[in-house]
Amino acid sequence: MLNKFKEWYRQNINDRKEQRINEALEFKNRIVEISGMKYFLGKGSMTDLPDIVKVDQAAYGSKVKWGPKRFKSGLKNQNDRFYLILRHADELVGFICIVISRKKSCCHIENLAIMPGFQKRGLGYFLVTTIIERAREMDLRRVVFTCRKSNDRSQSLVRDLGFVLVEEEPNYYDDGEAAVNYQLHLDQRNYLAASNFGR
Numbered sequence: 365m366l367n368k369f370k371e372w373y374r375q376n377i378n379d380r381k382e383q384r385i386n387e388a389l390e391f392k393n394r395i396v397e398i399s400g401m402k403y404f405l406g407k408g409s410m411t412d413l414p415d416i417v418k419v420d421q422a423a424y425g426s427k428v429k430w431g432p433k434r435f436k437s438g439l440k441n442q443n444d445r446f447y448l449i450l451r452h453a454d455e456l457v458g459f460i461c462i463v464i465s466r467k468k469s470c471c472h473i474e475n476l477a478i479m480p481g482f483q484k485r486g487l488g489y490f491l492v493t494t495i496i497e498r499a500r501e502m503d504l505r506r507v508v509f510t511c512r513k514s515n516d517r518s519q520s521l522v523r524d525l526g527f528v529l530v531e532e533e534p535n536y537y538d539d540g541e542a543a544v545n546y547q548l549h550l551d552q553r554n555y556l557a558a559s560n561f562g563r
Contacts, residue, residue, distance in 0.1 A: 409448025
């Protein structure tokens with residue numbers, strides 16, 4: 365009898381967690397204000413593909429992480445991938461891509477890019493903190509962030525938010541550069557300072 369109750373309880377918990385994840389994936393588009401400017405915040409779709417590629421190339425130049433095929437595959441897979449985009453005056457100026465691992469109870473930020481003319485205005489900070497709160501809503505245990513070892517700006521941003529460096533992966537990128545993985549445990553509340561919005 366006790367074993368049946370344990371099984372029922374575990375299944376009930378898993379069902380509720382799956383429901384929270386599905387609800388969080390149903391992101392409602394809205395207008396947001398960041399550092400005094402208004403932006404459209406929405407869930408990325410296939411129609412955003414050309415603009416996402418354009419932002420990625422503008423932000424990283426020859427060091428782009430992915431090609432159009434990878435972005436297309438991610439935008440098609442709505443079950444465990446999630447793109448958030450920011451538009452200003454109909455121009456896509458930033459995006460963030462996450463992958464959800466239900467088994468590991470983890471949200472992995474795979475890509476974050478901001479148009480050069482919109483950097484240092486708090487957009488990256490806003491997108492990362494939005495994902496952290498979304499991961500909490502999903503009842504996930506941690507958020508992982510991956511970027512190039514040379515990407516000092518992104519590393520500084522996530523460290524300010526409480527992420528800790530956990531590993532370095534040599535030769536991760538096509539050009540041989542290493543990647544660094546940062547991790548944020550969500551079991552402790554991290555209060556996010558508005559003063560960092562200038563990053």
